[in-house]
Amino acid sequence: MLGRTAVSRGLLQSKALGYVATPIRCRLFSNSKIIRTTSTKEDPTPLTKHIRDTILATGPISIAKYMQLALTSPVGGYYTRGQVFGRSGDFVTSPEISQMFGEIMAVWYVLHWEMLGRPQKTAFVELGPGRGTLMADMLRASKRFPDFIKSIRSVHFVEKSPELRKLQHEKLGCAPESTKNVQDKNDQGTPAIATAGIGAGNIDVHWYDLLEEIKLESDCVPLVMAHEFFDALPIYKFEKGAGDLWSEILVDVAESSTKAADASSKVGTAANTSEQNKQNSDFKYVRSRNVTANAALLLRDQKFSSMFDKGDHIEVSPESAHIMTQLAEWISANKGMGLVVDYGQDWTQGDTFRGIKNHKFDNPLSSPGSMDLTADVDFSYLRYAAKDKASCFGPVEQGFFLHSMGIQARLQQLLNTTRDSSVQKNLVDCYRRLTDPNSMGRIYKVLAVLPKDSSAVPIPFTPPTTEELNKPKIERIVK
Numbered sequence: 208m209l210g211r212t213a214v215s216r217g218l219l220q221s222k223a224l225g226y227v228a229t230p231i232r233c234r235l236f237s238n239s240k241i242i243r244t245t246s247t248k249e250d251p252t253p254l255t256k257h258i259r260d261t262i263l264a265t266g267p268i269s270i271a272k273y274m275q276l277a278l279t280s281p282v283g284g285y286y287t288r289g290q291v292f293g294r295s296g297d298f299v300t301s302p303e304i305s306q307m308f309g310e311i312m313a314v315w316y317v318l319h320w321e322m323l324g325r326p327q328k329t330a331f332v333e334l335g336p337g338r339g340t341l342m343a344d345m346l347r348a349s350k351r352f353p354d355f356i357k358s359i360r361s362v363h364f365v366e367k368s369p370e371l372r373k374l375q376h377e378k379l380g381c382a383p384e385s386t387k388n389v390q391d392k393n394d395q396g397t398p399a400i401a402t403a404g405i406g407a408g409n410i411d412v413h414w415y416d417l418l419e420e421i422k423l424e425s426d427c428v429p430l431v432m433a434h435e436f437f438d439a440l441p442i443y444k445f446e447k448g449a450g451d452l453w454s455e456i457l458v459d460v461a462e463s464s465t466k467a468a469d470a471s472s473k474v475g476t477a478a479n480t481s482e483q484n485k486q487n488s489d490f491k492y493v494r495s496r497n498v499t500a501n502a503a504l505l506l507r508d509q510k511f512s513s514m515f516d517k518g519d520h521i522e523v524s525p526e527s528a529h530i531m532t533q534l535a536e537w538i539s540a541n542k543g544m545g546l547v548v549d550y551g552q553d554w555t556q557g558d559t560f561r562g563i564k565n566h567k568f569d570n571p572l573s574s575p576g577s578m579d580l581t582a583d584v585d586f587s588y589l590r591y592a593a594k595d596k597a598s599c600f601g602p603v604e605q606g607f608f609l610h611s612m613g614i615q616a617r618l619q620q621l622l623n624t625t626r627d628s629s630v631q632k633n634l635v636d637c638y639r640r641l642t643d644p645n646s647m648g649r650i651y652k653v654l655a656v657l658p659k660d661s662s663a664v665p666i667p668f669t670p671p672t673t674e675e676l677n678k679p680k681i682e683r684i685v686k
Contacts, residue, residue, distance in 0.1 A: 254283035254576040255489050259460055267457035267493050269501060270560060271441030271526075277575035278439060279367060285576050286368040299566070300435055301548070301605075301647065302341035305637035307621070309344025311612045312546065315666070316345070316430050317355050319544050322663050325354065326542075328427040332363045334418065334530075335436035337371065339364075339378030345432075346379070346405045361411045362403060363421050363429075369397040372414050379412055380404025418533055423541060431538060431545030431656070437589065438549050440530070442522045442560060442582045443501050446494060451512040455499040456520070458572065461491040490572040520557030522582055528592035535597035538656050544665070545656040551584030553602055553652070559583035586654055593656065600655040600668035606648025609641060611667030 251259065258276050262268055278285045301308040320329065333342055342362060349356040362379070366372050369389075373396070376386065381401035389397040403410045415421055423429060444456040495502075505523050515521065531547075538545050551559075562571035564578035571580050586602045593599050618638045622631050642648040655665040664670055 251489065252283060252574070252576060254280055255574065257282045258490070258575055262458070262460050262490075267459040267495075269441075269443055270456060270458060271443050271501075271524075273458040273490070273572075273575070274439075274441040274580050277571075277580055280576070283576040285579060287370055300337060300340075301641055301651070302337070302344060302434070304640055305634070306344050306347075307614055307617050307638065308609070308641060309341045310348040310617060311609055311614050312341070312432065312548075313345040313348035314612055315546065316544070317349070317352050319663075319665055320355055320358070320428075320430070322665075323428065323542070323544070325358070326426075326428045327358055328360050328424060329355075329358045329430055330361045330363060330423055330427050331359060332365070332421065332429045332431045334365045334431070334433040334534075335439065336364045336366055336375055337435070339375035341432065341434055342375075343378050343405055346403065346410070359410055360424075360427060361413060363413045363415065363423075365415050365418050365421070367416050372398050375414075376401055376412070381412060418530060418537070427541070429538065429541050429543035429545075431534065431543060432548070433534070433545065434548045436549065437524070437527045437530075437547065437584045438551065438581045439579070440524050440526045442524045443505060444520060444522050444557075444560065445502055445506060447511075447515050447517055447519045447521075449517060452498055453502040453506050453511070454497075455495045455502050457493050457495060458490050459493045461488045461572070488570055488572045489574065492572070521555050522557060522559060522585070523555075524582070524585070524588070527584070528588060531589045531592040532596060535593035535599075535656060535659075539597045539658040539660070542658055547586075547589065547602075547654040547656065548605065548651065549584040549586075550647075550650045551586055551652060553586045555585050555588065556583055584652075586652055589654065595659070597659050598657045598661055600657070600665055600670070602652035602654040603668060604644070604649050605651035605653055606642040606644060608653040608667060609648075614638065614642065 254276070257280065258268075258273065261276070276284065279287070281287060316331075320326065331342060331345065336342055342364075346356075346359075346362075349359065364372070364375060366375065376398045379401075381398070381403055385402035386398050387400045389399045391397075397414075398412075399414055401412050403412050413421075421429075445453040446456060448454050505525055506521075511521070534545060537543070560571060560580070560582045562569040562573070562578040562580055569578050571578070590599045615638075618634060621634050625631060640646045655668055657663060657665060
């Protein structure tokens with residue numbers, strides 16, 4: 208079975224996937240009024256109907272808007288389901304594969320806590336904590352370092368999903384009597400604060416919808432983790448046309464036929480929609496004829512004109528940049544530290560948006576709410592967003608990071624605790640999956656963030672080059 212990023216080891220060959228719009232097989236769209244026929248699809252889900260109605264009322268929507276609705280809509284968004292992680296879900300993340308991953312991450316925080324002079328008050332902060340497995344493993348491992356675990360006063364989760372909050376509450380062993388729920392009659396039973404049963408005891412756990420809602424004591428140092436968080440944030444997708452103008456790739460209803468007023472001069476016709484119809488998609492990609500407001504705003508930097516050719520695609524996540532800027536400012540202001548662990552590249556890519564269901568790739572425009580939607584992280588974009596706000600190091604490949612931090616020694620310790628050959632084989636298999644370049648070892652990357660005024664270089668990173676600091680790298684798309 209494939210993890211959300213183990214799955215993506217073949218993403219450099221993503222254009223072989225039929226549902227990725229390269230080239231776009233769609234009709235052109237302008238801001239003129241579109242008149243559509245009624246769909247012949249039967250029994251759409253409430254979320255599918257909601258998205259269809261939105262498009263029919265306003266016109267095609269951005270991929271970012273589609274992702275937002277498909278993943279987080281209360282009408283039936285994917286992350287409102289809860290059981291989406293692990294072997295029984297749609298994908299397996301690194302912490303779900305082996306406890307070694309969380310243990311190694313805990314060791315990194317301990318080492319850099321020492322580097323910061325052993326501050327007396329710290330707090331773990333995790334963005335997108337999944338089922339809470341990573342934090343549970345980090346807290347357990349931290350108990351091996353009494354002074355460090357004693358410094359941890361609280362855990363803070365940035366998590367919007369009520370169902371995932373409940374799973375995190377359970378994973379951290381929070382007692383019902385210590386729990387205060389969200390004060391919302393429509394959201395009863397969703398934890399807002401509790402006391403963890405894992406760790407040194409008396410560690411309060413807080414939940415928030417947004418990073419900016421977190422309030423720490425002035426002398427409390429944040430230890431931030433963002434594991435597979437940025438890959439699920441919405442992306443906008445664009446295609447470069449003639450004259451350095453960019454069209455936006457949008458999502459439209461996959462109708463059997465579509466008519467438009469004055470179509471010959473304003474909208475154009477589909478080049479080919481048969482492939483999408485064969486895939487039984489609920490929606491399809493379309494290309495804007497004119498430059499959209501999103502394209503004008505997000506692609507105004509000259510590099511987008513100079514470094515791409517006509518027909519190239521790029522994906523941009525302004526929400527990722529916004530959160531990374533906030534994170535960098537927050538870490539610098541509070542003298543903290545952070546790790547970003549995700550799959551992606553250190554350059555801008557163009558065709559990585561996909562769905563993952565039952566541990567396999569699936570058409571992201573089919574049955575919204577039934578699968579995870581994701582795109583590769585552009586680490587150069589994250590670094591650029593943090594420029595002048597914090598010091599970034601990396602990214603380095605996950606395999607290199609884990610090996611440098613001692614995962615082989617930890618594996619040997621665990622192997623020595625059992626004589627069961629099947630258990631030993633599973634331990635080795637998990638280790639290989641996390642570190643093998645052909646599995647998760649290369650496509651996953653690790654980026655470290657320290658305060659802007661810090662002179663320290665975190666382990667196992669090297670100081671960033673001038674090019675890394677000042678110039679995001681751009682991959683030229685090979686069509």
